[in-house]
Amino acid sequence: MTARTLYEKVWDSHVIKNYEDGTSLLYIDRHLVQEVSSPQAFAGLAAEGRKFRRPDAHIAVADHAVPTTDRHLPLPEGLAARQVARLKDNCARFGIGYIGMNDARHGIVHVMGPELGFTLPGATLVCGDSHTSTHGAFGAIAFGIGASECECVFATQSLRQRKQKTMRVNLVGRLGDGVTVKDIILALIARIGTNGGVGYAIEYAGPVIGQLSMEARMTLCNMSIEAGSRVGMVAPDETTIAWVSGRPLAPAGALLDRAITYWKGLPSDTGAVFDREVDLDVSALAPQVSWGTNPGETASVTGLVPDPTVETDPVKRQKMERSLAYMNLKPGTPLEEIAIDRVFIGSCTNGRLEDLRIAASVVSGRKVADNVAAIVVPGSATVRLQAEAEGLDRVFRDAGFEWRDSGCSMCVAMNDDRLKPGERCASTSNRNFEGRQGLGGRTHLMSPAMAAAAAIAGHLIDIRKLETMH
Amino acid sequence: MEKFTRLTSVAAPLAEADVDTDIIFPARFLLLLDKAGLGKHLFHERRHRRDGGMTDFVLNTPPFNEARILVADANFGSGSSREQAVWALADFGIRCVIAPSFGEIFFSNCFKNGVLPIVITGEAHANVMAAARTGQPFTVDLEAQTVLLPNGPALSFDIDPWRKRALLLGLDEIGGILADDAEDISAFEARHRVDNPWLFLDDGRMEQLLSQGDGK
Numbered sequence: 234m235t236a237r238t239l240y241e242k243v244w245d246s247h248v249i250k251n252y253e254d255g256t257s258l259l260y261i262d263r264h265l266v267q268e269v270s271s272p273q274a275f276a277g278l279a280a281e282g283r284k285f286r287r288p289d290a291h292i293a294v295a296d297h298a299v300p301t302t303d304r305h306l307p308l309p310e311g312l313a314a315r316q317v318a319r320l321k322d323n324c325a326r327f328g329i330g331y332i333g334m335n336d337a338r339h340g341i342v343h344v345m346g347p348e349l350g351f352t353l354p355g356a357t358l359v360c361g362d363s364h365t366s367t368h369g370a371f372g373a374i375a376f377g378i379g380a381s382e383c384e385c386v387f388a389t390q391s392l393r394q395r396k397q398k399t400m401r402v403n404l405v406g407r408l409g410d411g412v413t414v415k416d417i418i419l420a421l422i423a424r425i426g427t428n429g430g431v432g433y434a435i436e437y438a439g440p441v442i443g444q445l446s447m448e449a450r451m452t453l454c455n456m457s458i459e460a461g462s463r464v465g466m467v468a469p470d471e472t473t474i475a476w477v478s479g480r481p482l483a484p485a486g487a488l489l490d491r492a493i494t495y496w497k498g499l500p501s502d503t504g505a506v507f508d509r510e511v512d513l514d515v516s517a518l519a520p521q522v523s524w525g526t527n528p529g530e531t532a533s534v535t536g537l538v539p540d541p542t543v544e545t546d547p548v549k550r551q552k553m554e555r556s557l558a559y560m561n562l563k564p565g566t567p568l569e570e571i572a573i574d575r576v577f578i579g580s581c582t583n584g585r586l587e588d589l590r591i592a593a594s595v596v597s598g599r600k601v602a603d604n605v606a607a608i609v610v611p612g613s614a615t616v617r618l619q620a621e622a623e624g625l626d627r628v629f630r631d632a633g634f635e636w637r638d639s640g641c642s643m644c645v646a647m648n649d650d651r652l653k654p655g656e657r658c659a660s661t662s663n664r665n666f667e668g669r670q671g672l673g674g675r676t677h678l679m680s681p682a683m684a685a686a687a688a689i690a691g692h693l694i695d696i697r698k699l700e701t702m703h
Numbered sequence: 704m705e706k707f708t709r710l711t712s713v714a715a716p717l718a719e720a721d722v723d724t725d726i727i728f729p730a731r732f733l734l735l736l737d738k739a740g741l742g743k744h745l746f747h748e749r750r751h752r753r754d755g756g757m758t759d760f761v762l763n764t765p766p767f768n769e770a771r772i773l774v775a776d777a778n779f780g781s782g783s784s785r786e787q788a789v790w791a792l793a794d795f796g797i798r799c800v801i802a803p804s805f806g807e808i809f810f811s812n813c814f815k816n817g818v819l820p821i822v823i824t825g826e827a828h829a830n831v832m833a834a835a836r837t838g839q840p841f842t843v844d845l846e847a848q849t850v851l852l853p854n855g856p857a858l859s860f861d862i863d864p865w866r867k868r869a870l871l872l873g874l875d876e877i878g879g880i881l882a883d884d885a886e887d888i889s890a891f892e893a894r895h896r897v898d899n900p901w902l903f904l905d906d907g908r909m910e911q912l913l914s915q916g917d918g919k
């Protein structure tokens with residue numbers, strides 16, 4: 234048999250049929266449903282009088298629109314309350330599982346799904362949210378879809394798709410002190426570009442992967458979409474199996490043994506051919522920060538705001554000029570001199586326990602700078618409760634951070650957590666688009682360690698210098 | 704779905720790379736529950752001044768305010784999966800977007816809503832952009848897979864045959880799968896359940912999980 238990649242193995246095992254034109258009908262094992270992309274999908278299904286095919290394959294949670302404060306109170310009347318209520322009503326109507334806002338398992342879909350064991354290696358998983366690539370960290374084919382496709386999965390448990398090309402990103406070397414997986418993915422996007430991965434399913438491989446926790450692998454796969462790839466994957470290994478085993482929706486007993494045998498056959502075969510290979514040595518990597526309005530506009534924190542006049546491609550130059558105008562930055566300014574107003578630690582990219590532990594270790598015994606308002610939004614209630622059990626909430630509060638309830642919060646600014654026009658934020662989220670964190674807000678993407686350091690310093694700073702800052 | 708066959712219209716030039724779906728349809732309007740009437744929020748921050756007035760953004764500027772074709776630049780529609788970006792474009796009247804590359808989810812969403820995304824790259828794209836700026840109408844012919852520029856050559860483009868057929872006939876994709884493939888899905892599902900039973904959750908695991916929550 235020909236050597237196959239991880240992606241091809243999972244793909245092949247889910248093909249219902251191949252059409253003559255080379256597309257396939259792909260079976261979807263799992264669907265995470267949230268409040269923003271589902272109302273029109275449910276409405277479409279109802280309008281056509283279609284049957285919901287397999288309710289047990291879906292689970293829903295409201296994460297985008299929910300507040301991160303005063304959750305014991307009813308939601309204030311308005312659009313967000315209506316959207317959350319609509320999701321709950323639709324779940325009751327169609328018989329699908331719903332995790333409530335005050336449930337101890339509540340969380341951002343991409344944090345909660347893995348925690349519940351809903352996300353499994355070898356599965357196909359979709360969600361009406363582009364960061365669904367996160368779940369590829371388990372060796373699943375997981376991708377974001379639009380509302381029409383959500384409706385299609387409700388009705389048919391399948392999607393017509395064309396198989397992606399494959400790209401392997403080989404991560405070699407050893408991460409230096411203060412450098413994390415967020416810096417790897419930001420550096421990769423800066424290198425291959427925000428559309429460098431369009432048309433490809435990425436597999437992250439190489440010796441660095443074995444050193445990464447599941448949390449770190451999720452951060453890596455999460456931002457694949459920022460390089461244009463809907464799918465980012467890591468082959469399952471012992472770390473994966475240990476993490477999944479014992480989760481409430483994961484298989485148990487003999488079923489788990491059977492699954493593990495299957496999962497162990499998933500890694501790409503020796504000799505499997507990828508359409509593109511990218512090598513990245515992480516050893517020399519410095520902490521990364523974005524300076525512009527897409528995640529590819531990123532540089533080492535040791536560097537300067539770039540100068541558009543040296544860019545020869547006119548479209549790129551124009552984009553850089555626009556980005557710098559929006560970000561109110563002058564070419565040649567050292568990135569470390571950029572003062573900030575806000576810090577956001579959280580999101581489906583970096584709102585997991587490991588992220589909060591790292592950030593807490595940076596802020597422990599220190600104070601948030603006077604010019605900065607900083608919040609920590611755990612990615613799930615599970616993360617929040619575990620962090621509280623470890624006393625991390627106290628560390629953050631003592632340093633001057635606000636400690637919030639779980640949700641997407643200031644990553645997407647659909648609730649009240651948002652920047653004011655002109656405010657500048659050091660953020661652990663995934664997108665620095667214009668207005669992403671609030672109308673006129675300015676976002677610098679970075680790792681949790683770097684955001685924590687920025688909160689203390691009051692400006693962007695190389696985490697590696699913080700020890701000697703006082 | 705509304706059919707797409709042939710379209711003649713002025714084409715609005717938007718010569719800017721990386722126009723993401725947050726720019727096309729800002730997140731705060733995602734709280735709306737309907738598909739209809741979203742055109743007023745299209746490119747909201749680009750079209751509206753903070754004081755409530757309108758900007759000179761291309762889609763506010765005659766003749767491009769009537770454009771049914773948008774000529775965009777690289778990586779158009781990157782970012783979020785929000786189909787609202789396409790619903791808003793369609794509601795505004797845009798039925799065709801021409802760009803060198805697209806965000807994948809946006810690209811896929813277009814076909815579900817009778818909007819034709821066309822990939823044209825390099826010098827040909829530069830010619831299309833220049834032609835759009837003249838304000839002279841283009842004709843996009845899906846059957847022939849051509850874009851006819853004013854006084855210019857016919858540029859051909861590629862499209863997946865099934866997507867072409869769906870647009871030309873205005874097909875309902877879900878209805879098609881249910882009509883043509885339902886037996887295949889059931890047969891696959893039965894096989895999948897035998898081969899990979901650990902992937903199915905109707906064995907009480909889900910019920911148990913949900914029974915432990917507060918459901919609020």
